[in-house]
Amino acid sequence: MTAKEGRKEGRKEGRKEGRKEGRKEGRKEGGSVMAIEETPVYEVFVQADALSFPTHVGSVRASSPEFALQMAREAFCRREAAHDVWVARADAITKARSDSATLPRQGTDKRYRLPGGYDNAPHWKRFKAMAMTIEEVAADMRTKPGR
Amino acid sequence: MDDVQRVNDFKARIGAGEKIESTDWMPKEYRDLLIKQIHMHGISEIMGAYPEKEWVGKAPTIRRKLALNAKVQDEIGHGQMLLRLAEDLSRPYGRGREALMDDVLEGRVKFHNVFHLEAPTWADAGVIGFMVDGGAIITQAMLLDSSYAPYARMLKRIVAEESFHMQHGESVVLALAEGSEAQRAMLQGAITRWWPAMMYFFGPRMMGPSSQKMMDYKIRTMTNEQLRQKFINRYVPRIQALGMAIPDPALYQDAATRTWHYTDPDWEWFTAVVHHNSGPMSQARLSLRREAHRGQQWVREAAIEAGRVLQERGA
Amino acid sequence: METVTPAHREALADILLPIADDAWIAGQRGSEWLGMAPDLEEDLALSSISQDALGHAQLLYDVLAELGNREADEQVYARPASGWRHCRLVQTPRQDWADFVARRYCYETFDDLRLHALAGAGHAPLQSALAKILQEKLYHVRHFDTWLQTLAWGGTQSRARLQEAMAGVFSELGDLFSWGQGASALAMWNLTALSSLRPLWESRVRARLEQLGLEWPRVAAKKSDGRLGEHGPEFSDLLAEMTSVRAMEPAGEW
Ligand SMILES: [Fe+2]
Ligand SMILES: [Fe+2]
Numbered sequence: 001m002t003a004k005e006g007r008k009e010g011r012k013e014g015r016k017e018g019r020k021e022g023r024k025e026g027r028k029e030g031g032s033v034m035a036i037e038e039t040p041v042y043e044v045f046v047q048a049d050a051l052s053f054p055t056h057v058g059s060v061r062a063s064s065p066e067f068a069l070q071m072a073r074e075a076f077c078r079r080e081a082a083h084d085v086w087v088a089r090a091d092a093i094t095k096a097r098s099d100s101a102t103l104p105r106q107g108t109d110k111r112y113r114l115p116g117g118y119d120n121a122p123h124w125k126r127f128k129a130m131a132m133t134i135e136e137v138a139a140d141m142r143t144k145p146g147r
Numbered sequence: 148m149d150d151v152q153r154v155n156d157f158k159a160r161i162g163a164g165e166k167i168e169s170t171d172w173m174p175k176e177y178r179d180l181l182i183k184q185i186h187m188h189g190i191s192e193i194m195g196a197y198p199e200k201e202w203v204g205k206a207p208t209i210r211r212k213l214a215l216n217a218k219v220q221d222e223i224g225h226g227q228m229l230l231r232l233a234e235d236l237s238r239p240y241g242r243g244r245e246a247l248m249d250d251v252l253e254g255r256v257k258f259h260n261v262f263h264l265e266a267p268t269w270a271d272a273g274v275i276g277f278m279v280d281g282g283a284i285i286t287q288a289m290l291l292d293s294s295y296a297p298y299a300r301m302l303k304r305i306v307a308e309e310s311f312h313m314q315h316g317e318s319v320v321l322a323l324a325e326g327s328e329a330q331r332a333m334l335q336g337a338i339t340r341w342w343p344a345m346m347y348f349f350g351p352r353m354m355g356p357s358s359q360k361m362m363d364y365k366i367r368t369m370t371n372e373q374l375r376q377k378f379i380n381r382y383v384p385r386i387q388a389l390g391m392a393i394p395d396p397a398l399y400q401d402a403a404t405r406t407w408h409y410t411d412p413d414w415e416w417f418t419a420v421v422h423h424n425s426g427p428m429s430q431a432r433l434s435l436r437r438e439a440h441r442g443q444q445w446v447r448e449a450a451i452e453a454g455r456v457l458q459e460r461g462a
Numbered sequence: 463m464e465t466v467t468p469a470h471r472e473a474l475a476d477i478l479l480p481i482a483d484d485a486w487i488a489g490q491r492g493s494e495w496l497g498m499a500p501d502l503e504e505d506l507a508l509s510s511i512s513q514d515a516l517g518h519a520q521l522l523y524d525v526l527a528e529l530g531n532r533e534a535d536e537q538v539y540a541r542p543a544s545g546w547r548h549c550r551l552v553q554t555p556r557q558d559w560a561d562f563v564a565r566r567y568c569y570e571t572f573d574d575l576r577l578h579a580l581a582g583a584g585h586a587p588l589q590s591a592l593a594k595i596l597q598e599k600l601y602h603v604r605h606f607d608t609w610l611q612t613l614a615w616g617g618t619q620s621r622a623r624l625q626e627a628m629a630g631v632f633s634e635l636g637d638l639f640s641w642g643q644g645a646s647a648l649a650m651w652n653l654t655a656l657s658s659l660r661p662l663w664e665s666r667v668r669a670r671l672e673q674l675g676l677e678w679p680r681v682a683a684k685k686s687d688g689r690l691g692e693h694g695p696e697f698s699d700l701l702a703e704m705t706s707v708r709a710m711e712p713a714g715e716w
Contacts, residue, residue: 036444037451038243039501041231058301059231060503061244063447063454066608071503074510075227078220098170196497203493207708207716208535209520212493213513219496220509227502244501269707319716327711439498439505445623446500446559449616456615 041090042068044076047083054086062087161365166296169235177364180357181295182236184366189229190251191259196222197432198266199275207269214315215272221308228301235297248440252433254424260417261344263426270323270330270337276316278341278382282348284309285377294365324389331390338386339394345382346395347412349375379407466585471529473647474585477656478529480644480689481576482522483548486538488569489515490704494556507605514598521591528587539708543698544691547642550634553688553697560620560627563613567606568631572638572663574603579655607670614674621676628671629679636684639663643690 039061045054057076062068068087077085096103111117121131154174160167167173196219203219206212234243250256261279266272287306293299323334350358350371361367379398386393397410420426424433492512499505523534531537551569556562577596580588613624639660641648648654668678686692708716 036245037448038245039447039451040454041234057304058228059235060227061231061501062503063450063612064457066457067450067454067503067612070507070605070608074506075224075503078217078224078506078510095170097168193497193502200493200496202707203496204490205703205707207539209516209538211716213516213520216493216496216509216513216516220506220513223497223502223505223509227506230502322715326714326716329710330714333710435497439500443500443559445619446613446616449620450500450612452617452620453612453615 039063042072042087043090043093044068044072045086045088046072046076047085048080049083052083054084059090060087158364161294165294166299167294169232169297176360177366178236178239180361180364180366181298182233183357184361185229185236185298186233186247186250186256187258189226189233190247190256191262192222192229193226194251194258194262194432194436195279196226197435198262198264198428199272201266202269202272205269206272211319218276218312218315221312225305225308228305232297232301248436252437252440257421260347260421260426261341262432263420263424263429264340264344265427268333268337270320270333271340273316273319273323274334274337274341276312277320278316278338278345279348280309280312280316281382282345282378284313285374285381286349289367289369289374292365292368298366320389324391334389335391338391342394343412344417345378346375346409347414347417349378351414376407379409380405383407468530470650473644473650474583474588475526475529475531476644476647477580477583477641477651477653478522478526478588480547480549480642481573481580482519482526482537483546484552484569484573485515485522486519487546487548487700488552488566489513489517489519490700491552491555492566495562498556500559511602511605514602518595518598521595525585525587525591539705540712543693543701546691546693546697546701547689548693549638549640549688550636550684550686551631551638553693553700554634555696555700558623558627560613560623561630563606563609564624564627564631566602567610568635568638568667570599570603570606571667572659574599575659575662575666576656579653579659582655583651583653610670611674614676625676628676632679633682635681637687637689640684640687640689642687 040063041059042062042065043059044057046057047054060068060071060075062071065087069085072085072087073082115134124131153172154176157172157174157177167177199215199222200219203212203215206215230244230247233247237243237247247256251258261275266275284306287302287309290302291299291306293302320334323330352372354362354371358367358371362370380400383393383398383400395410397408400407420429424430489512492508492515495505495508495512497505499508519538520534523531523537526537527533532540551565554561554565574596577592577599581592581596583589610624613620615621641657645657648656671678686694
């Protein structure tokens with residue numbers, strides 16, 4: 001592909017990065033500067049097992065989503081199996097940190113919405129009953145009915 | 148120039164132990180230091196594949212061949228992960244993978260002194276894992292606390308893999324140490340070759356201004372000399388236990404201060420090797436990298452073109 | 463197979479050795495690409511595939527050892543060149559990327575067909591090795607098929623390079639389909655299907671090339687037969703290099 005075609009293609013949607021990097025960059029060959037188009041970047045998310053959420057692990061350069069999956073497998077899952085792998089074009093991801101209005105921060109007192117913000121046990125004790133915790137409820141659900 | 152107040156606020160955040168992300172605002176000085184460090188680190192990982200790669204084809208057992216292949220693969224993987232970080236940091240300069248890879252071919256980025264040297268025997272392949280990867284773990288473990296979060300996160304993964312490299316290297320070294328006279332002699336030869344290079348590996352006794360600035364920004368947290376002392380302290384007893392000699396008659400530990408005294412490596416020679424790519428294997432390895440990168444630019448271009456065709460066909 | 467006679471065991475070894483040797487040499491040659499792939503990501507992919515290939519060979523050498531051959535390491539490091547049964551296709555040293563893609567696409571596609579056909583052999587250790595191998599083989603076939611398509615759609619220059627490489631590779635295909643001394647052994651194990659894989663391979667590859675708009679090159683007749691241990695001086699050199707370190711202490715620990 002010639003440099004001219006590269007720039008022409010660069011105008012298309014989804015080639016933003018290639019154009020940006022390709023234009024400023026150039027390799028001098030025979031006196032003229034050739035634009036070199038960059039292979040797109042995909043961010044990689046690996047879901048270790050069925051009960052975990054996919055977690056960002058890094059990124060790869062790949063020329064298609066199919067290759068991105070193949071390369072992600074090699075770059076980040078060489079040693080352990082995965083439940084699933086997601087890849088997404090890096091330029092399709094928007095991050096909250098770049099816009100401080102949307103970034104979740106510790107604000108005013110939110111204890112009323114946390115389990116630790118409550119202290120029911122002494123009150124239950126006064127009624128001669130036991131307080132419940134979510135862990136204990138969950139453990140109970142794992143035992144057979146009637147036990 | 149960056150706003151002085153903004154830079155001071157940034158330094159205060161780092162001083163308070165806050166971590167920085169790739170999309171955060173950062174002073175140009177901090178960005179440039181990070182690029183310098185991570186770019187050099189990434190390129191060194193990639194160039195580090197070549198001395199050992201030569202031995203994959205000749206590995207003496209099936210298991211060793213598989214392990215060495217996997218080890219070299221990991222080094223390329225480290226290079227890939229680190230270059231991705233350096234590429235992200237270089238976005239404001241409009242520089243990506245192509246430019247960062249060109250930098251090593253054109254001498255704009257240096258790589259570690261050890262990867263300019265010859266690895267003439269199988270024992271060298273073992274000693275590289277044992278000593279070079281061992282040294283790299285010491286440096287990288289320090290960087291786990293780096294103020295730049297993407298680097299610190301990636302290093303967690305890298306250090307875990309390095310520990311496999313060290314185990315593999317140790318296993319090769321131990322087999323040779325337990326082997327025949329010829330095997331032991333080969334091991335001694337490799338240790339003698341690599342020791343001075345390892346003394347240089349951690350950098351000069353007095354750190355340069357940019358290393359000092361990296362300490363200020365908490366990109367790194369220990370001095371060159373502290374790292375070197377940790378290395379000597381770990382390796383001297385082990386090498387001696389194998390009945391192998393360390394090629395430094397001046398080496399001794401001060402009983403009171405616990406500080407190791409050692410013969411200086413040939414600082415000038417090694418520095419010239421790194422700066423001018425003038426080591427015994429520098430040009431041969433750079434030409435392999437050139438063949439891979441420049442020689443196959445057509446493949447990357449073809450893949451981009453095919454990716455476009457695929458997208459247009461909605462496949 | 464209820465009762466496995468010594469003749470049966472020998473026959474199965476004759477059938478498995480070319481398959482194991484193909485995998486080993488493919489892994490050995492594939493390792494030459496370490497640090498040399500078109501980009502870092504592909505370097506990682508290729509290294510995994512080489513490790514897999516060497517691992518597949520090892521699994522099959524273990525099955526062979528159980529059939530009476532020497533242990534796996536000995537089969538690799540202490541066998542004369544004439545004892546190797548791999549084909550020409552996997553032996554050629556690293557050339558350019560188009561050649562490698564064409565070459566490995568042809569080999570992986572054939573090996574996949576061959577391994578599936580082997581699934582009919584009633585030998586438990588082999589079946590358990592095959593189960594592991596086939597799973598990874600699926601990915602190898604996919605990887606080189608993706609590259610075949612990529613180079614075919616990668617523009618005029620890329621397509622021309624691929625077409626030319628394919629012609630070169632087809633000129634080395636001759637002994638890929640040969641069974642050498644193993645031909646009579648196939649009947650003993652009811653595996654005659656293995657001797658007629660060529661038309662299957664041809665129809666699969668022809669359809670794919672057509673789909674990608676590539677020409678079907680001429681398959682040259684075999685000049686020598688690797689399945690009979692004919693590999694030429696190029697392989698003697700490779701073998702000498704491969705065993706050079708171990709030759710220092712052939713019976714030692716490494
Ligand atoms: Fe590494
Ligand atoms: Fe390493």
